[in-house]
Structure formats: C-alpha cells, structure tokens
Amino acid sequence: MGKYVGIDLGTTYSVVAVMENGRAKVLENAEGDNTTPSCIFFEDGEVIVGSEAKNNSVTDPDNYRAFIKREIGEKKKLYKDYTPEALSAIILKKLKADAERALNDTISGAVITVPAYFTDAERTATKQAAFMADIPVLDIINEPTAAALAYSIGHQDANENQTILVYDLGGGTFDVAFVRYSDQKFNVLYNHGNHLLGGKDFDEAIIKLVINSLKKKGIDITKDQDAMQQLSIQAETAKRALSQKRKTTVTVYYCGKPMKVEVSREEFEDEIEPFLLDTISTVETVLNYVEDKYHIGRTQLDKILLVGGSTRIPMVSAMIEEEVGITPSSDIHPDEAVAIGAAYYADKLATECHVIPETSERKKETTATSSSKPTRNTSSENEHKNEWFTDCTAHSIGIIITDADTGEKINQIIMPKGTPVPAQHTEHFQTVMDYQECIRIQITQGEEQDIRYVRIIGSSDLMIRPKPRGTDIAVTISCDASALVHVFVMDADDNIELGEMNVERQNNLNTEEVKQQTEMIHGINIGGIDD
Amino acid sequence: MAYASNEFIDYYQVLNLDKTLKTKELHKILVAEQALWSNRTNTPSDSKIMSDAKRMLEIVRDALRIFNKDDKRKKYDEEWEARKEQGLLNTQASAEAANIVSRAIKYYQEGNLELAERFAREALQSDGTNYDAYDVLTETLFDEKKYDSAIQTVAFALERFQEQNTQLLLLEKIARYHYIGTKNFGAAQDAVNKMVEMGSYIGSVKQVLLYLFMGKEEQAKDEIQKYISEHAESTAFRREVAHGMYGYATLRTYVMDKSQKAYAIISKESAEENLRLATEAKQLVEDDLTNNWIDDAQYHLTKVFNSDNKLGVVLWWVCAVFMLGFTVVIGMMDEGISQVLVLAPQCIISLGISIFITVGSFEPVWSYERKALIGERGFVGAVCDLLGKYMVWGLKIGWKIMKWALKLGLSGL
Numbered sequence: 001m002g003k004y005v006g007i008d009l010g011t012t013y014s015v016v017a018v019m020e021n022g023r024a025k026v027l028e029n030a031e032g033d034n035t036t037p038s039c040i041f042f043e044d045g046e047v048i049v050g051s052e053a054k055n056n057s058v059t060d061p062d063n064y065r066a067f068i069k070r071e072i073g074e075k076k077k078l079y080k081d082y083t084p085e086a087l088s089a090i091i092l093k094k095l096k097a098d099a100e101r102a103l104n105d106t107i108s109g110a111v112i113t114v115p116a117y118f119t120d121a122e123r124t125a126t127k128q129a130a131f132m133a134d135i136p137v138l139d140i141i142n143e144p145t146a147a148a149l150a151y152s153i154g155h156q157d158a159n160e161n162q163t164i165l166v167y168d169l170g171g172g173t174f175d176v177a178f179v180r181y182s183d184q185k186f187n188v189l190y191n192h193g194n195h196l197l198g199g200k201d202f203d204e205a206i207i208k209l210v211i212n213s214l215k216k217k218g219i220d221i222t223k224d225q226d227a228m229q230q231l232s233i234q235a236e237t238a239k240r241a242l243s244q245k246r247k248t249t250v251t252v253y254y255c256g257k258p259m260k261v262e263v264s265r266e267e268f269e270d271e272i273e274p275f276l277l278d279t280i281s282t283v284e285t286v287l288n289y290v291e292d293k294y295h296i297g298r299t300q301l302d303k304i305l306l307v308g309g310s311t312r313i314p315m316v317s318a319m320i321e322e323e324v325g326i327t328p329s330s331d332i333h334p335d336e337a338v339a340i341g342a343a344y345y346a347d348k349l350a351t352e353c354h355v356i357p358e359t360s361e362r363k364k365e366t367t368a369t370s371s372s373k374p375t376r377n378t379s380s381e382n383e384h385k386n387e388w389f390t391d392c393t394a395h396s397i398g399i400i401i402t403d404a405d406t407g408e409k410i411n412q413i414i415m416p417k418g419t420p421v422p423a424q425h426t427e428h429f430q431t432v433m434d435y436q437e438c439i440r441i442q443i444t445q446g447e448e449q450d451i452r453y454v455r456i457i458g459s460s461d462l463m464i465r466p467k468p469r470g471t472d473i474a475v476t477i478s479c480d481a482s483a484l485v486h487v488f489v490m491d492a493d494d495n496i497e498l499g500e501m502n503v504e505r506q507n508n509l510n511t512e513e514v515k516q517q518t519e520m521i522h523g524i525n526i527g528g529i530d531d
Numbered sequence: 532m533a534y535a536s537n538e539f540i541d542y543y544q545v546l547n548l549d550k551t552l553k554t555k556e557l558h559k560i561l562v563a564e565q566a567l568w569s570n571r572t573n574t575p576s577d578s579k580i581m582s583d584a585k586r587m588l589e590i591v592r593d594a595l596r597i598f599n600k601d602d603k604r605k606k607y608d609e610e611w612e613a614r615k616e617q618g619l620l621n622t623q624a625s626a627e628a629a630n631i632v633s634r635a636i637k638y639y640q641e642g643n644l645e646l647a648e649r650f651a652r653e654a655l656q657s658d659g660t661n662y663d664a665y666d667v668l669t670e671t672l673f674d675e676k677k678y679d680s681a682i683q684t685v686a687f688a689l690e691r692f693q694e695q696n697t698q699l700l701l702l703e704k705i706a707r708y709h710y711i712g713t714k715n716f717g718a719a720q721d722a723v724n725k726m727v728e729m730g731s732y733i734g735s736v737k738q739v740l741l742y743l744f745m746g747k748e749e750q751a752k753d754e755i756q757k758y759i760s761e762h763a764e765s766t767a768f769r770r771e772v773a774h775g776m777y778g779y780a781t782l783r784t785y786v787m788d789k790s791q792k793a794y795a796i797i798s799k800e801s802a803e804e805n806l807r808l809a810t811e812a813k814q815l816v817e818d819d820l821t822n823n824w825i826d827d828a829q830y831h832l833t834k835v836f837n838s839d840n841k842l843g844v845v846l847w848w849v850c851a852v853f854m855l856g857f858t859v860v861i862g863m864m865d866e867g868i869s870q871v872l873v874l875a876p877q878c879i880i881s882l883g884i885s886i887f888i889t890v891g892s893f894e895p896v897w898s899y900e901r902k903a904l905i906g907e908r909g910f911v912g913a914v915c916d917l918l919g920k921y922m923v924w925g926l927k928i929g930w931k932i933m934k935w936a937l938k939l940g941l942s943g944l
Contacts, residue, residue: 117573194569196585273599274565274592281566395574407677409645446574452649453584455574 002108004138004350005099006146006342007092009112009126011069012171012199013309014038014091015339016099019347024153024340029098035335036098038091038171039066042079048527049094054233061229067200070172072129073122075507085125085509086517089132093526096135109138109357111346113338115173116142116394117193119445120457120485121507128509132518136357138349144168144177145188145389146341147307151332152181153344162302167283167328168338169316170308172198174279176286180296186389189296190289190418192282193394197275199239199310205271206235210250210261219254227254242268243312269315276315280323287324289418304328307337348388390481393419397477397485400442400451402432410449414477417447424478428492431473435466439473441501443487462489462498473498539610541620542594544657545627550608557598565591577646579634628658635667639674647671662688662697669704678712699733702726706737710744711782732762736771743779755815766816773812773821780808780824796897802831831900834893837912843919844888846926851881884918891915 005027008015013035016027026034031051041053042063048056057064065079065087072084079087096107112135114126123140130137144166151164161182168175175193179186210231214221221227234250241248247264290296304320306328311317317328333340349355398413415425431439440461446454464471472492479485487501509517543550546564548557568588572581597607614620635650651668654661665688672681685704692698702722709719719741726734735758742751758768784805785794796802806828813821858878862871891911894902898912 119574194573196572197569270596270599274595277562277595278565278569278592281562281569285566447570450649452577452580452646453571453574455576 002106003103004109004111004343004346005107006339006344006346007095007110007112007135008143008146008336008339008342009069009088009092009095009114009129010038010171010338011067011173012038013335014095015336016095017336017339017343018099018103019343024150024343026336026339027099027102029095030101036091036095037066038068039064040068040079040087040090041065043527046525046527047090049091052527058226058230058233061225064229067172070196070200073119073125073507075509081520083509083513083517085129085514086132086521088126088129089517089521090524090526092130092133092135093521096133097526107135109136109346109350109355111138111146111342111349112140113143113146113342114140115168115170115193115195116144116175116177116188116191117173117195118142119395119455120483122195123483124508128514132514132521138346138355138357141342141345142175142177142188142191142391142394143170143173143338144175144191144307145179145186145391146339146345147305147332147337148177148179148181148186148188148341149344149389150337150341151305152186153340155331163296163300165283165286165301165304165324166307167279167304167311167316167320168193168307169279169310170198171310172196172200174198174282176279176282178286178290178296180294184388187420188389188391189294190286190392191394192286192289192417194278194282197278198308199236201275202239202268202272202310202313203232203235205268205275206238206250206263207231209263209267209271210235210252213261213263214252214254214259219259221252221254221259224254227252238263239268240312243314272313272315276319279316280319283320283324293418298324298326301326303331305332305337306330307332307334309335345388390420391483393417393421393423393479393483395445396447397479398444398446398454399429399475400444400454400456401429404430404432409451411444411446411451411454412449413447414475415479419479421479421483422481424476426474426476429473429475431464431467431469431471434469436464436469436471437466438463439489439498441475441487441489443477443485443501445485457485458487458501460499460501464491464498465494465496467493539614539619540590540593541611541614542590542597542607543611544620545590546594548594554598554601554604557604558595561591561595561598565595580646583634625658625661628654628661628664631657632661632663632667635664635671639667639671644671644675648675659691662692665692666700669708673704673708673712676712678708681712682708695729699726699729699731702729703733703737706741710741716741716745732758732765732768733771736768736775739772740775740779743776769815770818773815773818776808776812777820777824780805780812795901796831799895799897802828802895802897806832831897832895834895835899837892837894837899837915840888840892840915840919843915843922844885844892846922847881847885847888847918850922851878851885854878854881888915888918892919 003018005016005018008017014037015035016029018025018027028034029036029050033051036050037054039049039053039057041048041056041060042065043056043060053064054066057066063079065082068078068084068087068091071078072088074084076084078084082090100107110130112126112130114123118126126140127137147166147168148164161180164179164181166175166177166179168177173193173195174197175191177191178189180189181187207228211220211222221231231250231252234252238248238250242263242265245265247262250261250263252259252261287298287301291298301324304324304326306317311328311334321327393415394417396413396417397415398411400409401412402408403410412427412429414427415423419425438461440459442456443458444451444454445457448454464473474490474492476488476490477485478488489498489501490496491498542548546561548560552560565588568584568591571584572588597603611620631650631654635647635654638644638650639647647667648671651664651671654664655668658664665684669681669684669688672678672684682705685701685708689698689701689705692701702725706719706722706726709715709722723734723737723741726737728734735754739751739754739758742748742754755772758765762768784796784801786797787794796805806825809821809825809828813825815821854874855878858871858874861867861874892915894912902912
C-alpha cells in the first residue's frame with residue numbers, strides 16, 4: 001500500500017509533505033532540500049527540474065522555463081509543444097519521484113493545493129497536470145485553507161473558538177482568507193487575492209533598482225540576455241539577504257567584467273511598498289466584508305498567520321501590524337505549512353473517509369452523467385469535506401444582461417463572492433425583445449458590472465418559445481464543494497426547462513490534448529529520476 | 532516589463548487626480564485605485580483589456596512611489612510645472628487619448644461595437660478635444676442603431692469644433708443619421724441646407740443622396756445635372772455622389788444575415804437595381820470603386836453551375852443513358868417492341884429530368900450565394916437540388932439493398 005501526500009505546487013518553489021504517525025513531515029528531495037524550485041531546464045533529450053535547472057538558466061536561458069503557474073489554465077505553448085499543464089506535470093513527476101525515494105514507497109494519492117483565487121479553469125488545469133504526471137488526485141484545496149489546517153495540528157483545542165486571517169504571499173500569487181475555527185471545524189468565511197502578485201515582483205523590483213543604478217553609470221545591461229538572466233537569480237539572493245541585512249551587493253557580469261551594485265533595504269522597500277499596500281487593501285477588503293456579513297470586528301480577530309516565503313520581508317509584518325493592529329504570528333513555517341496542511345487533509349481523506357483518488361476516466365464519467373441529468377446534486381465524493389472545513393466561492397458568478405433602460409450590456413451577479421459552498425442561487429430575468437426565439441446566456445466570473453472586467457466562463461444559445469417581451473427566465477447557478485460551477489436555465493412562465501449549461505472550459509485542454517501531452521512527457525527523460 | 536521607461540507621466544491627468552489635494556490624501560486615493568485595478572487584472576477574458584489593466588496598475592504603482600512622500604511629490608510637481616510651461620503636458624494627455632481611440636477604432640473595425648463605444652467614451656473623458664474619438668463614437672452609436680444618442684453626440688461636437696471642415700463632417704453625419712436612421716427627412720434637409728450655405732460641394736452631394744433615400748430619384752438626377760452644369764470641373768462632386776450611391780445601393784441590395792455574419796442579396800429585383808445604379812454611377816465617374824461595383828453587380832446576375840449538385844446531375848445522366856441503352860437493347864431483341872413501349876416513357880422522363888436538372892443547376896450568382904449564406908433559394912434551384920439529392924440517396928439505398936441481398940443470397944447458399 002502506498003502513501004498519501006500533500007503537494008504544494010508553487011509558482012517558484014514546491015513542497016511535498018506526508019503524515020507519519022500523526023506527525024507531519026516534509027519530504028526531502030534528491031538534492032537534500034525541503035523545497036524544490038519549480039523550474040525546468042531542457043537539455044538535449046533530457047529535462048532537469050529544480051535547483052540544478054536554475055543554475056543552468058544562466059548559461060542557456062532559452063531552454064529554461066519558470067513561473068509556469070502564472071500561466072496555467074491558459075491556452076498556450078510555453079516551450080516548443082509543451083503547454084503549461086505539461087510543464088507543471090514535469091515538475092510534479094520530479095516531486096513524485098523524489099517523494100517516493102524519500103518514503104521508500106509508492107504514492108497512492110495526493111492533495112494538491114492551489115491559490116484560493118484560482119479560477120475554475122486553473123483548477124481543472126492543475127488536475128490535468130497531476131493526471132499527466134500519473135499522480136492520483138484525492139482533492140484540490142485552497143492554499144490558505146491548507147495553511148489553516150496545518151495550524152490546527154497541535155492547536156486542536158476543542159473548546160477554543162478562533163478566528164484566523166491567513167496572509168499568504170507566495171512566489172507568484174497572493175491570497176487572504178478569513179477562517180473561523182469552531183467546534184473543531186474550519187469555516188472559510190471569505191477569501192480574496194491577486195494571482196499576479198508575489199515574490200517574483202519583488203525580484204523584479206531589485207532588478208529594476210540594479211538596472212537603473214547601472215544606467216546612471218552609462219551601462220545598459222537590458223540588452224545582454226545572459227547578464228539579465230544572471231541578474232534575475234542574483235536578485236532573489238539579494239532579496240533574501242535584505243530581509244536580514246540593511247544593504248547587500250549584487251554582482252553582474254557585463255561583457256565579462258564584474259559590476260558591483262549596492263542595494264539598500266530602504267530603496268527596496270520604497271520600490272515594493274505599492275505591492276504591499278495592495279496586499280493591505282486586500283486584507284482590508286476581507287476584514288470589512290467579514291465585519292459586514294458576519295459581524296466579526298477586527299478586534300475579535302485572534303491571529304494572523306503568515307504563509308509564503310515573501311512574508312519573511314520585515315516590511316510585511318510591520319505593515320500588517322501598522323494597518324490592522326495585530327502582530328502576525330510565526331506559529332507555522334511559511335514555506336512548509338501549505339504542504340503540511342495538504343498532507344494532513346490527504347491523510348484524513350484516505351484513512352478516515354476512504355476516498356478513492358480521482359483519475360481522468362472517472363472524471364469523464366461524472367461529466368457524462370451530469371449533462372444527462374437536469375440538476376446535479378453535489379456528489380457524495382465531496383461531502384466528506386464538511387467534517388473538517390467549508391470553503392466559500394472566491395469569485396462572483398453572474399450572467400451578462402441587457403439593461404432595459406439604457407440598452408447597455410452589464411454583468412449581473414447571481415452568486416456573490418464569499419458564498420459558502422455548496423450553494424445554489426436563482427435570479428429571474430425578463431426577455432427584452434418581442435417574440436424572441438433565442439436567448440444567449442453568458443456566464444461570467446468577476447465582481448464588476450462593467451463587462452470588460454469580467455471573464456466569460458461559458459456561453460450558450462438557448463431556444464425559447466416566442467412570446468411578447470417580458471418572459472420570465474430563471475437562471476440558477478450552483479457551485480459544488482470543489483468550486484466547480486453549474487448553470488441551469490428555466491422558462492419560469494411556462495415552467496419549462498431550457499437546459500443545463502456546462503461551463504465550457506474553453507481554455508482547458510481537451511481529453512485528446514491531455515492524452516497527447518501525457519505521451520509527450522512520458523517519452524522524456526527527467527534528470528535524476530529512475531523510471 | 533518597462534525597465535527602460537523614462538517617460539514622464541502626467542498622473543494628475545491620467546489618473547484624474549486633484550492637484551490641490553495633499554500628498555497624504557492623494558496617496559489614499561491611489562491606494563484605492565490600485566485595489567481597483569489590481570482586482571481588474573484578476574478576471575478579464577480579453578487579452579487586450581488585460582494588458583491595458585496591467586498597464587494601468589503599473590501606472591498607479593509608479594504614482595504611489597512618488598506620492599508617498601512630500602519631498603518626492605514636490606520634485607515631481609516642479610517637473611510637472613516646467614513641462615506645463617513648455618506645453619509638453621497637453622500633448623501627452625492627447626497622446627494617451629489617441630492611444631485609447633486607436634483601440635476603439637480597432638474594435639469598431641472588428642465589429643465589436645460595445646467595446647468600441649466604451650473605449651471611445653473613455654478617450655473623450657481623458658481628452659474632450661479629440662475629434663477621432665467623436666468620430667468613432669458617433670459611427671458606433673449609429674451602427675448600434677442608437678440614432679438619437681448618435682445625433683446628440685454630434686450636436687455636442689458641433690458646438691465644440693468650430694472649424695469649418697470639421698463642421699461639415701459633423702453636419703454630414705447628422706444628415707446621414709437622419710435619412711438612413713431616424714428617417715426624419717426634414718431634419719436631414721436642415722443639415723444639408725446648412726452645408727450648402729457653407730458653400731461646399733458636400734452639401735450638394737448630400738442633397739442628391741437625401742433625394743435618393745427619400746425615393747425621389749428624378750429629383751436626385753436633376754440635382755446632379757444642375758450641379759454638373761454649374762461646376763463642369765468638379766470631379767470631386769461626381770466621385771462623392773458615385774460613392775454615395777454605392778452606399779445607398781448596398782443598403783438596398785444586401786441584407787445582413789447575423790447568424791452567418793455575411794451579406795446576402797435581397798432579391799432578383801434588388802440585384803438588377805444594383806446593376807442599374809452601378810451603371811449610372813459609372814457614368815459619373817470611372818474609378819476602382821465604380822468599376823468593381825459594376826463588375827460585382829454584373830457577376831451577381833450571371834449564371835454559374837451549382838457545383839453542389841454535380842454528383843446528382845451526373846447520376847441522372849448516367850441513369851438516363853443507361854435506361855436509353857437498355858431500351859435500345861431490349862428493342863433489338865425478338866418481340867422486344869412491346870417492352871419498349873413500356874420502357875419508353877420512363878426513358879423520356881429520366882432524360883427530361885436530366886435536362887431539367889442540368890439547366891436548372893445553372894443558377895444566378897445572387898441566388899446561389901444567398902442559398903450558401905442563408906439557405907434561401909429560387910423555386911427551380913430548390914427543385915433541382917432535391918432531385919439531385921434524391922438521386923444520390925436512392926443510389927446509396929439501392930447499393931445497401933444490393934449488398935444486403937447479396938449477403939442473404941450468399942448465406943442462403
């Protein structure tokens with residue numbers, strides 16, 4: 001029998017953890033580190049993942065890929081024929097091989113974490129990557145939720161009800177979650193974030209400082225690709241150093257000559273301040289929402305958990321303390337907590353619920369049945385979650401409607417963000433044209449009325465019986481525990497079902513593409529893995 | 532990433548900030564603005580909108596780096612004042628607006644009217660003196676059939692732009708929006724009169740077109756003759772009238788099929804009308820447009836072979852020839868004459884159908900294209916189509932029955 005692990009597949013670093021005899025353990029990789037850089041280097045016929053790949057990036061940046069997570073779920077090729085899913089799968093393959101070596105056992109299932117702010121498409125893409133890497137997925141959970149779970153290990157005081165704010169500033173994404181812990185159960189009350197904000201931006205701040213400083217000396221290194229690549233690695237080191245020291249030196253080789261540039265913490269903080277203000281705005285949004293909706297004021301907040309490597313920057317906790325008035329806690333390991341929480345959850349799922357990991361075949365089956373049934377109940381597979389935690393929607397779901405007064409198209413939210421899942425919401429709409437034969441339903445994800453700033457996640461033309469304008473159309477949006485969206489449309493005048501819409505995952509790979517990409521990565525030799 | 536960017540950005544203008552506010556207050560506004568744009572980068576499906584939102588976020592963050600301290604702001608303000616004195620600031624604001632307008636124009640050309648309208652409005656917000664923004668906005672509104680607000684917008688622009696040529700362009704819009712859109716010919720006539728008063732030939736061109744749209748073709752012709760007799764040299768007038776007639780003919784000839792996103796010709800009469808107008812336009816001026824127009828109009832009335840029906844036609848002929856051959860062979864046999872009498876009518880029918888379907892498959896282009904676009908076609912064409920299809924189906928079914936019979940026969944053995 002194999003082991004069940006938790007995988008934190010990060011933008012910059014990935015971690016794998018396991019529960020052993022009730023204790024969480026982070027698994028070392030083949031290089032002996034707890035964290036593996038999420039980057040890939042292609043070398044004729046071979047692929048290298050991790051720190052070795054990062055070292056090679058300087059000599060041959062064309063064959064080096066990193067920050068793949070920022071692009072997962074988008075339809076594009078990142079390297080030759082490799083999609084973001086396939087590249088993530090390569091990283092997962094390395095993580096799996098290293099974990100199996102450390103455990104001396106096979107992996108039977110895993111819980112993989114994603115940012116709370118990940119959309120439906122991005123979650124599906126992550127699952128597909130796991131499938132390509134031949135990792136059976138027990139579940140996908142949100143990173144802040146996992147961090148809160150990790151915190152609960154060893155803090156399981158049944159009588160103590162706590163409210164926790166998770167501030168997760170990772171390599172490429174930022175998440176805030178407000179969690180209430182009561183009766184040994186977590187309720188995620190609200191989450192918010194930005195999936196384009198993280199440590200990478202801070203590296204770029206250092207890069208910018210160095211470039212500008214050299215520019216003052218009349219040297220422009222932006223056209224020297226090697227120097228830039230080297231600088232990007234140096235920047236990360238410098239950023240870490242600045243968390244300890246007040247200033248540090250970055251050395252760049254330009255035309256073979258070493259250039260030393262001094263960067264001070266003050267300059268760095270000045271540069272990254274807007275980003276951190278952005279995160280504080282997010283925290284404020286979350287706190288205000290929880291106060292309005294659940295009447296939990298900020299004085300009732302017990303703890304702020306810091307997660308993610310970037311929270312080591314001293315300015316982060318200083319700023320949080322200044323704005324919120326609570327000193328963030330350092331009870332959990334910023335790099336490892338997410339993987340540990342995932343491992344804890346994986347262990348519970350496997351041992352207490354006997355959940356069978358989801359493979360691609362089973363997924364196909366459920367999609368097929370869901371389209372034939374008009375309404376879909378939350379599958380029993382997901383109900384186990386309720387024992388430990390409930391999550392909430394990270395985005396508002398709505399449809400595009402025509403404003404009867406102005407004739408303008410606007411986004412009308414049906415299920416607001418922050419709704420505890422599973423949930424079902426119905427709104428009624430009227431047709432605007434006489435004897436309309438067809439209605440176009442466009443499902444959106446986003447908070448604004450302005451249709452430019454929402455994402456259309458599904459679209460369908462439904463035939464209706466032509467009647468004078470004002471036909472009552474009922475649109476029901478439901479969201480299951482895995483944050484997957486279902487839409488059901490009805491003619492409420494005639495009481496006729498117009499159809500269930502499958503949210504098309506336009507940006508996701510189809511079964512054929514998954515198969516083809518899987519074959520592609522099966523054929524390659526990943527350095528250090530004995531297949 | 533814009534590492535190399537050294538451009539000076541007028542944050543007061545771009546971010547709509549009140550310069551009289553204190554640094555701290557501005558900072559607060561910018562933090563809120565950052566949260567807004569930061570959220571906006573989370574969801575858009577359109578990559579152009581996404582990159583715009585990212586750019587906006589970058590601008591706000593850069594502004595935050597300046598408006599976080601009084602001394603930095605002071606330095607910025609000094610440079611701002613200096614640039615203002617040199618007249619460098621306004622150009623920059625309009626450059627920003629021009630950038631947005633070009634986006635609006637692009638969307639307009641792509642047929643995405645909603646986004647074109649939004650961007651045009653946004654451009655006007657940042658620079659109310661941008662004529663192109665008015666131009667694309669009004670045309671978009673017109674295409675969206677929001678005639679009243681299109682006309683209102685033009686009226687607003689008329690007050691803003693006093694220069695004569697611009698006034699002419701705007702009056703032209705008013706006239707056109709009225710005679711095509713609202714059908715308020717009186718209002719259109721008022722606009723045309725103003726243009727004529729301004730002494731431009733455009734006024735006369737519009738008068739001709741107004742008559743055309745009112746259905747007074749004779750008066751339109753008189754107007755043309757009148758202008759030409761007075762201004763024998765004016766090639767511009769002839770050209771504009773011809774081109775205007777093209778627009779008029781296009782509206783009357785074609786119908787947009789929204790589901791196919793393509794144009795189909797309304798009817799045979801409209802195709803003939805189109806050719807007549809093209810011929811008249813060509814008499815006025817011979818250029819690429821009128822030449823192409825007349826070529827198109829003629830082409831639409833010529834007959835082409837409906838290649839969709841090729842198989843059906845060939846099969847009918849094969850069938851007819853086979854029947855004929857069979858009848859002849861039978862007739863040559865002893866006592867075959869009585870059989871021939873039975874077979875002959877069938878021979879004649881199949882030959883008749885073959886000839887009918889062959890001739891009928893030569894269809895006028897307009898009908899052929901219309902069928903391809905919206906599935907509607909003339910009676911003869913439809914009958915030919917069915918005959919061809921039945922033949923192909925019949926043969927397929929026959930083939931299946933034969934195979935089945937053969938199988939049955941074989942297994943019986």
